[in-house]
Amino acid sequence: MTDPEDEGAPPPPAPTPAPVVLPEADNTSSQLDRARMLAEVMDYVIKVSTPTPMEIPRPKLWVPLLGFACMIFAFYSWGARPEWIWGPQPDAAQAQATRDAEMRFQMFLLAQRIFNYRREFGAVPDSLAQVGERIPGVRYEALTDTSFVLRYERGIPIILYSTDSMDDFLRNALDVVTAGKPK
Amino acid sequence: MRARRGFSLLELLWAMIIVSLLTGIAIPKLTDTIRRARAAAAVADIRVIYDGVTNYNAEYNSYPATAGMGVVPRALASYLPNNFKFVKTDYSLQYNNWTIYTYVSRRPTMTNIIGITIRARDARLTRIVQQLLATTPQFGSGTTATFIIIGL
Numbered sequence: 001m002t003d004p005e006d007e008g009a010p011p012p013p014a015p016t017p018a019p020v021v022l023p024e025a026d027n028t029s030s031q032l033d034r035a036r037m038l039a040e041v042m043d044y045v046i047k048v049s050t051p052t053p054m055e056i057p058r059p060k061l062w063v064p065l066l067g068f069a070c071m072i073f074a075f076y077s078w079g080a081r082p083e084w085i086w087g088p089q090p091d092a093a094q095a096q097a098t099r100d101a102e103m104r105f106q107m108f109l110l111a112q113r114i115f116n117y118r119r120e121f122g123a124v125p126d127s128l129a130q131v132g133e134r135i136p137g138v139r140y141e142a143l144t145d146t147s148f149v150l151r152y153e154r155g156i157p158i159i160l161y162s163t164d165s166m167d168d169f170l171r172n173a174l175d176v177v178t179a180g181k182p183k
Numbered sequence: 184m185r186a187r188r189g190f191s192l193l194e195l196l197w198a199m200i201i202v203s204l205l206t207g208i209a210i211p212k213l214t215d216t217i218r219r220a221r222a223a224a225a226v227a228d229i230r231v232i233y234d235g236v237t238n239y240n241a242e243y244n245s246y247p248a249t250a251g252m253g254v255v256p257r258a259l260a261s262y263l264p265n266n267f268k269f270v271k272t273d274y275s276l277q278y279n280n281w282t283i284y285t286y287v288s289r290r291p292t293m294t295n296i297i298g299i300t301i302r303a304r305d306a307r308l309t310r311i312v313q314q315l316l317a318t319t320p321q322f323g324s325g326t327t328a329t330f331i332i333i334g335l
Contacts (some may be wrong), residue, residue: 067196070203077207085208087215087307102322109296115284132251166285174289178320178335 100156101176106135107150107160108170114140114148114162124148124162221273222311228267228276229299229316233332235262236278236297246295246333252277252302274303279329296334302327 077085113131118124123145128134137154143162152158160169190198239262240246247258253270255263256278269276277300283293303309306326313321313328320331 063193063196063200067199067203070200070207074203074207077211085215086211087218087311099324102324105322109281112281112283112285116282119284132249167288170287170289174287174335177322177331180317180319180321 096155098176100158101171101173103135103152103158104160104170104173105177107138107152107158108166108173110135110138110150111160111162111166118146218305218308219311222308222315225271225274225276225301225303225308225312226315228271229301229312229330229332231263231267232259232276232278232299235259236333238262240333246280246297247278249280250278252300273305273308274301276301281334283334290335293334296331298329298331300327300329 076082110128110131110133113133114124117131124142124147125131126142128140134140135152137152139151139153140148141151142148147162149162150160236246236259239259247256250256250259250269253275254277255267255269259278260267269278279296279298279300281296281298283296287293300323301309301312303312303326309323309326309328313323316330320335321328323329
C-alpha cells in the first residue's frame with residue numbers, strides 16, 4: 001500500500017546501469033586478430049618487394065628465318081648483281097657481231113686519219129703516234145711510202161689494207177653504228 | 184636495377200635484317216641513282232657541244248679540227264658556255280673531226296664525221312650514257328664510247 005503523503009512526489013531515479021566490462025577472452029582475441037593482420041601485411045610487403053627474375057622474351061621463329069632470308073638475298077644481290085637492282089652491266093649483252101662491226105668502223109676512221117696524213121706529208125706515217133690516234137688492240141704497219149695495213153688480232157682478226165675497197169671492208173658496220181644501242 | 188650488357192638475340196637479328204636489306208637493295212639503288220644523275224649531266228654536255236658545233240658550222244661552213252682528250256677545241260671555245268670544260272670529275276670528253284677521203288657507196292656524200300668521245304672512270308657510267316643516247320650513232324665499250332653527232 002502507498003503512503004498518501006507520498007502521492008504527487010516525483011518518482012525515484014532509475015538505477016544507473018553497471019559499466020560494460022569486456023571479458024578477458026575478447027581482449028585476447030582482438031590482439032591476435034591484429035597480429036594476424038599485421039603478419040599478412042608484412043607477408044604481402046615481403047612478397048611485393050622481392051625482386052622477380054626478368055623474363056627474357058624468346059624470339060619468335062619468323063624473325064631468325066626472315067634474317068636468314070635477308071642475308072641470302074644480300075649475298076645474291078652482291079654476287080649475281082641483278083640488273084633490276086644494280087642497273088645495266090657493262091658489255092653484258094654486246095654481241096660479238098656488234099663488236100666486230102664497231103671495230104671495222106673505228107679502223108675505217110683511223111684509216112681516214114692516215115690518208116689525211118699522207119695527203120699532208122706525201123707519205124704514210126711511221127707510227128700511229130704521228131697521227132695522234134690509236135685504237136687499243138690495233139697494230140699499224142707501213143707497207144710502202146703510200147700504203148699501210150691495220151691489224152686487229154684480238155678474237156676474230158680484222159685486217160684493213162689501204163688499197164682495200166671500203167665498201168667491202170665495212171660490210172654492215174655503218175648500219176650497226178647508226179642503229180645506236182638497244183635500251 | 185642491374186645495367187644491361189650487350190644486345191639481345193632479337194636485337195641482333197633485327198640489325199642483321201636491316202643491314203641485309205641496306206646492302207642488298209638500298210646501297211646499289213642509291214649508287215645507280217647517283218650514276219644516272221652524272222650520266223644525265225654528261226648527255227647535257229654532249230648536247231651543248233653539238234649546239235656549239237652546229238653554230239660554228241652555220242657561220243664558217245666547216246668544222247673545228249680534232250682536239251685531244253679533255254681539251255676544248257680552240258675554234259669551238261667561243262661557241263660554248265663560259266668556262267665550259269671537257270674534263271669533269273667523273274669523265275672526260277674529246278671532240279673528233281674525221282675527214283673522209285675514201286668513197287663509200289652507201290654514203291656517197293659523207294665528207295666529215297663529227298664525234299664526241301666520253302671516257303669515264305666507271306664503265307657503268309659510260310653504259311648509262313650510251314643508253315640515254317640510244318638513238319645516236321655510236322660505238323665503243325668499257326669506259327670509252329664515241330657518239331657520232333654529225334655525218335652519219
